[in-house]
Each structure stands twice: as structure tokens, then as C-alpha cells.
Amino acid sequence: MADTYLNFVDGTWTEASTSETFENTNPADVNDTVGVFQRSDAEDAERAVEAANAAKDEWAATPGPERGRILRETSKRLADRKDEATTALVREEGKTEPEAAGEVQRAIDIFAYFGEKAADIGGTVKSSSSQDTRLYTVDEPLGVAALITPWNYPIAIPAWKLAPALAAGNAVVFKPASLAPNVARILVECLEDAGLPDGVVNYVTGPGSAVGSTFATHEDVDAVSFTGSAKVGDTVHQQATEDQKRVQLEMGGKNPVVVTSSADVEEAADIAAGGAFGVTGQACTATSRAIVHESLYDEFVDAVVDRAESLTVADGLDGADVGPHVSESELESTLEYVDVGTREGATLETGGERLTEGDHANGYYVEPTVFSDVAPEMRIAQEEIFGPVLAVIPAATYDEAVEIANDVEYGLSASIVTNDLRESNAFVDDVEAGVVKVNQQTTGLELHVPFGGMKASSSETYREQGDAGLDFFTISKTVYVGY
Template structure:
């Protein structure tokens, strides 16, 4: 019997007005039910927005350090539940135990971080032209925020939206992806236990077509933060900005790692393999293109294939790489593998579902490496949300940089090189919001800005760190000549 979770609206746990629920299953064993969530509709979303709007003024007037104390207590509660939430995340999303544990810890760290930032939310003092005037700024919350989050980081992404929104004095409604909503619900359990006032934070599960649409278009919502696919995000951005809302979107990626001829090939292959196959390739920052200098191409391919072949696939609580989250995600990855072969790419390893008794049920796919990929192939241009690496051979750094930029996306990018001039040019000229040198495309610090260029982002507001607070605050300039 699966656990049934309710919506959290105005400080109460409630069933959806539809009376219906949605079941989630374990992607490693789809016959195993994990939990049930509310199949909410527009009415539930409207109730949540009304609660947030009602609580807005009192929460905005709450001193920052007092807000921080609640965030700090919520972080402590999540920390105490870390092992339980790690197991839930693994069963619901499919990550390995180590990956899930790291993600839960990141959510804890985010709440602790923004708890401390509440002490520094004052404005700035400036010198006025007149001797009788005090000139300064104050930062005020934007108001009610609608947060829409994906399934691939089901506790970290909600955390890095919720924590700065609350720290800055906003109220909010979260619509998580129902495919893996359990750890997001746990955040609200922690906030409730920590003493968050009624209505300040609300969670409603259900379809984007009803719950998400209502949140994005609601007159009482002042800001929208969305993470998900570029196609949906662009529609969200258009709708919300038409209504005059402040909007932040973080979307897809087609992230390259440029491998120079000066590298230690073993090290380069390990960096790329970790970025391509970690979290089953289901990360918006995953490395999906290795752009490799011809002089080291053959050796690099041999080494990265060795890494791929060494990965043990299976349930996340025991193996190196877990399943994809749903059957549709698996089918999408397998379709791209077929497309790559049809286009003329050479399959070096992987390319299908693994065989064996433990793979009979789950949504497993082999770590896959293609070579002889041309830059205009779909496998080199479109986001593949699975463990698939396209190796593109180039003759020099100039060509590699041009190929790296020649896509519609610009989220994360890296270069592996011993040439300092190449590294400096890469940082200056790469069209990506995150640029790394001698490191993988995945892995983010929580206290620095995160966001993309081109179709990877609305290119408006960044997330995380001080930039995350900027989105949730509006600055007022005060001339005090009293």
C-alpha cells in the first residue's frame, strides 16, 4: 500500500477538491508503488494563491532574522531526516544512494545558507548632494511567488527557489513535478514543524495544464520561477510576462566539454564520463558533447568507453547508475540513439537496454558513446535527457570553440586543457552561463549565480546566492530630508 500525501494550503494538509490521486512507482521496479499525490485542479491552485496573498503582508513585515530562524530550524529537521529522504528520492526518482544523499544534503545546505543571508538583507546608504538629506535604499519582497519545478532534482531545485523566496519575505505556492514529489512535500513538512506561519508557503501537486497554468496566470501572483524544458518554459515566460509578472526560467542544455590536445587523456576521459553518465544523464548540465582534438581523439574514445563499460547498472541503492525516471524518458533516449545511428554516427558502446534478470522491470539504458558525430546531427544539437555522449572530432581550438557555441542552448560548458591562453579565450568567448576549466559541466556551488544563455534561460534573473535573492526583492530608493 503506497503512502498518500496531501496538499499543504494555508497551514493545513488537504485533499484535492477532485478527490483523485496520482500514484508514483519505483523506476527500478515499476510494479512497486511508492506514494500517492493529489490530482489537484485550478480550484486547489486558486486556494493556495489566496492563502499566500492573505499571508503576504504579515510575512513581509516579519524581521529578516526571525524568518531566518524558521529556515534554520527547517534545515535542521531535513538534516535529521536525511537518510529517510535519501531512500525516498532513490525509490521515486531512481538516483543512486550516493547521488540522492548528496542532493538531500544540498537542500539542507541551501536552507542553512539563506537562513544566514536574512541578516544581510538591508539596503545601502549613499551620500546625498544636500547636507539635510539621508539617501539610502531598502529591499522589499516582490510579493507572491509561483514556483514550478522538475523531477530530476526533486528536492534541490525546490529548495533553491523556496529558501531565497522566504528569506526575502515573499509568500509562495510550489507546484512540483508529480513524478517525484515526495522530497518536495518533505520540505513543507519541515517548514510546518519549524513554525512557519499559515499561508506563507503552500504546495499543490497536479498537472501543469491546470495547476501550473492557474499559478502562472493568476492576478495575485507577482513572480514566477520555472525550471523545466525549453518548450514549456518559453510558453510560461510568454504568458507570465504578458501579464506583467517578474519571471525567471532555467531550461534545457546541450553542454559541451572541449578536450584540447594538451590534456592528460585519462583525466579528461574521467571528467567527461562523470559528467555524461552521472545521475543517468538526467541533468540539465550533463555533458552531452565531447569536442575532442584530432590528435587525442582515438585515445580519448578508448578511455571514455572503458569508463562507460565499467559502470554497473541497477537499482540505485546498490549500483553505480540507476534507471531513467519513467518509461517515456527511457523511450525518448532510445529514440535518440536510433536517430544517431540513422544519421551516420558510429556506436562505440551501449546503445540499448541492458540484458539480465535485474533489468527485466526497470527503465534501464546502457551508458552510450557515439563517435563520427557531425556538429549538425540532431544528436549534437538537441537535448537528450539520458546517458548518451556524442564525440565530435575537431582539428584545432578555434573549430572546437565554434562547434561548442553552434547550438541553441548555452547552460554549462567546460574545457580541459593545459594551455592557459585557450582557457582564457574559452571563458571569454563561450556562450554559456556556467564556464568551467579542467572540470566537468555538472556540479554547482550554491552561493554563486546559476543560469544560462540563449534557449537555456530567459536571460533575466539568475538563481542561487545573492542573485537568487535579487529575483525575490525589489529595491526602493529613499530620500529622507526630515
């Protein structure tokens, strides 16, 4: 019998007012129920906002170093529960165990980082042009921040929103994705155990149409930070900006790796395969396109196919290289794109089949997939797939490769593999992406530098992580003191 988990509102674990629940199952084995969670509605979301609104002033008045102490203690509590959180993440989302452990460690590190940064929040002193005048700024929290997070990084993304929001002195209402709410619950328990005051963080599970929409439109919410699909993000933006809330959106990607004529093919194949097939391709920064100089094209295709075919697809707790899709609908979407690519005339070099025999019988597994002979205008070269599918596109020149890389609606992450210093520096200038890598995977982020996209990948308002993460959750006053 699976455990039933509750919402966390005003410092109390409580049932939803609906008395309804939903099951969360293991994508590696749908007969394994991870837990039963509250199917909350607008009334539950409103109670969470009321609790945060009541708690915000006291938390804002708490000295930054004390807020930081609670965040550092949260980091320690999560570190103590790392194995538990790792297993929970694998079972609900499908990552491999090393991938899940790395994500949990990222959350641990984020809370430790912002625990230290909390003491630095304050403002700046400037020289006035007038005599006998002090001129300075004061950074203050916004008030109540609503955080709406996706299933694909179910603890790292909540961490990189929660930690700066709390460090800056905001109270929070938080809706995790219904496909992966359990590891987020563990994080909230760590915050509670660390001594966070009642009402400062409120965790509510349930459908976005009820909980997320209420958060986005509620008059007592001052800021909304959302990560997810572009379609849902557009809706959140429209709802939240009707009363001029501050909004931060990070959404999809169609991320390229450009392989130039000077590149080492084996290195390029490793970089492309790692970015395309890691985390089952279920990352907004995953490599979706390899744009390869025609002189290396055939050799690259052979090399990346070899890597795809060498990967073990299995339960993330069983030593797999690639885990399952998170849900049947996500799996069906990937399989549909495989069909689309074949119909469009691309060559299916390897993969693309659902695995259904033996240990794969009860999970959402698909083989890592490589298409060659892909034209830039094909749907598999234009649309986000969110699965382990790599489209390999030929290019005759560096300029053509960059033109193809930029000719999509998204602009999140991009990489170039080259041994030419001029090309590497030119790419940084030329590519339309918020994250640019040279001789590295499109996936993988440092926690102390800004993260965000361009074009349809982002609202292009505020970046996340590092000092930029704090900027979103604070507002400045400028103070003139004559004496």
C-alpha cells in the same frame, strides 16, 4: 498498500477538490508504488494563491533574522530526516544513493545558507549630492511567488527557489513535478515543523496544465520561477508576462567538454564520463558533447568507452553507478535518439541498449552510450537528449572546437580540459555559456554563486542561488529624506 499524501494549503494537509489521485512508482521497479498524490486542478491552485496572498503581509513584516531562524530550523529538521529523504528520492526519481544523499545535503546547506543571509536583507546607504539629505534604498519582497520545479533534482531545485523566496519575505505557492513529488513533500513538512506560519508555503500536486498554468496567470501572483524544458518554459513565460509578472526561467542544455591538444587524455575521459553518465545523464548541466582535438581523438574515444563499460547499471539502492531513467517516456526518448544517431551515420561505440533481464526486468534502464564520428550538425549533437549519451566530435583547432561548442541553441554549462593557460582563459571569454568550467565536469554547482544559462537555456533575466537568488525575489525602493 502505498500511503496517500495530501496538498498543503494554508497550514493544513488537505485533499484536492477533484477527489482524484495519481500513483507515483519506482523507476527501478514499477511494481513498487512510492505513494499516491493529489491530482489537483485550477480550483486547488486558486485556493493556494488565496492562502499565500492572505499570509504575505504578515510574513513580509516578520523581521529578517526571525525568518532566518525558521530557515535554519528547517535545515536542522531536514538533516534529521536525511536518510528518509535520500531513500525517498532514490525510489521516486532513480538516482543512486550517493547522488541522492548529496542532493539532500545540498538542500540542507541551502536552507542554512539563506537562513544566515536573511538577516542581511535590507538595502544600501548612499551619499546624496544635496546637503541635509539622507539617501538610501530599501529591499522589499515582491509578494506571492509561484515556484514550478522539475523532477530531475526534486529537492535541490525546490530548495534553491524556496529558501531565497522565504528569506526575502515572500509567500509561496509551489508545484513540484508529478514524477517526483514525495521528497518535496518531506521538505514542506520540515518547513511546517520549523514553525513557518500558515499560508506562507502552499504545496499543490497535479498537472502543470491545471496547477502550473493557474499559478502563472493568477492576478495575485507577483513572480514566477520555473525550471524545466524549453518548450514548457516558453509557455510559462508567455502566460506569466501577459500581466507583467517577474519571470525567471532555467531550461535545457547541450553542454560541451572541449578537450584540447594539451589535455591529459585520462583526465579528460574521467571528466567527460562523469558529466555524461552521472545522474543517468538526467541533468540540464550534463555533458552531452565531447569536442576533442583530432590528435587525441582515437585515444579519448577508447578511454571514455572503457569508462562507460565499467559502470554498473542498477537500482540506486543496490550500489549502482548509474540508476534508471525516471519514466518510460524518458527512456523511450533516449532510445529514440540512439536510433537517430545510428541512422545519421555516427558510430555507436558502446551501449544504447535497454536492459530488461533479471533485476532490470521491471525498470527503465539503458546502457551508458558513446557515439563517435559525430558531425556537429547531427541531431544528437544539437538536441538535448537527457540521458546517458555522449557524442564525441573531432576538431582540428581550438578555434574550431569553440565554434562547434557555440553552434547550438543552448548555452548553459561548458567545460574545457587543457594544460594551456592561454586556452583556459580564452575559453572563459569565447564560450557562450552561463557556467564555465576549466578542468572540471559540466555538472556540479556551488550554492553561493549565481547559476543560469544563456540563449535558449534561460530567460536571461535573473540568476538563481547566492545573492543573485535573493535579487529575483526582492524589489528596491529609493528613499530621499531631507532634514
